[in-house]
Amino acid sequence: MLSKDEQAFVEYWRENRLRKKLRFRQVAIGMPLGVILVFAILLNFFSGWYKRADMQINSMTPSQMLVIIAAAIGIILFIALFSARHRWDINEQYYRELLAKESREGS
Numbered sequence: 001m002l003s004k005d006e007q008a009f010v011e012y013w014r015e016n017r018l019r020k021k022l023r024f025r026q027v028a029i030g031m032p033l034g035v036i037l038v039f040a041i042l043l044n045f046f047s048g049w050y051k052r053a054d055m056q057i058n059s060m061t062p063s064q065m066l067v068i069i070a071a072a073i074g075i076i077l078f079i080a081l082f083s084a085r086h087r088w089d090i091n092e093q094y095y096r097e098l099l100a101k102e103s104r105e106g107s
Contacts, residue, residue, distance in 0.1 A: 001105060002101065002102055002105075009095070013091060017095065020088060021088055023084075026084035027081060027084050029084070030082070031079075031080045033080075033083060034075060034076035034079030034080050037075060037079060038072045038075050038076055042068075045057070
């Protein structure tokens, strides 16, 4: 027998699973993690603790800076999309486990 919380989740997920698959709100929730990761990478990159890397940064051309910006945006988008998809997969797996549990107990 499913608990009230489990039954409520099954009903909620049955109604909303396709709508929740990938929405802007879900992607927006994962964005802060991506921004923090990119900020930490850029802070490490521009901190100057490694002298040879610092020399490379000082001789950087504008096209290299565009590549770094594009990579940062790519990292943010990947983390945001991955976290949204991962959260959906976890809920879907839990939903299927509860349905299997319900069908086993019903038999």
